[in-house]
Amino acid sequence: MTSTTIHDIQKTLQCEILLEANTTPLKGVVASGLMSDVLTTEIEDFLLVCNLANTQVVRTAYMVGAPTILVTNAKQVPPDFLELCREHHINLLRTEYPMYEACVLLGEIFPVKRRNT
Numbered sequence: 662m663t664s665t666t667i668h669d670i671q672k673t674l675q676c677e678i679l680l681e682a683n684t685t686p687l688k689g690v691v692a693s694g695l696m697s698d699v700l701t702t703e704i705e706d707f708l709l710v711c712n713l714a715n716t717q718v719v720r721t722a723y724m725v726g727a728p729t730i731l732v733t734n735a736k737q738v739p740p741d742f743l744e745l746c747r748e749h750h751i752n753l754l755r756t757e758y759p760m761y762e763a764c765v766l767l768g769e770i771f772p773v774k775r776r777n778t
Contacts, residue, residue: 664688667729667752669770670708674763676731676756679738683750685728690771692764696721710767712760714738719745728752733760 664686671678691702692710699709699721709727711718714736722730729752732738738755746753756763 665770673766673770674756676754679755680746680753682752683728690767692760716741716745722751723749733763
């Protein structure tokens with residue numbers, strides 16, 4: 662399994678790095694607007710992609726061990742969101758792309774394994 666850095670993501674999405682708080686390589690992606698869905702994931706060291714900019718996102722990322730959050734749709738990040746990321750050593754990125762388009766582009770750097778049905 663390959664690992665991806667926030668700089669790989671920045672290059673792919675032309676996104677902003679709002680906070681670089683750790684160097685943990687990323688092994689996958691979870692994208693959701695529902696933090697309850699994120700809580701059910703079983704993978705580790707993943708990029709959390711969401712279109713929300715509230716502190717619940719940071720708390721969820723911390724609980725599941727996601728070292729990096731990508732906020733889509735160029736959402737403005739409130740100061741308490743940024744401060745909580747800093748406190749929990751979570752990287753914070755922001756892109757202008759909507760969630761779907763960001764995920765399609767992330768597919769270029771995160772290999773997708775087909776599931777057996």
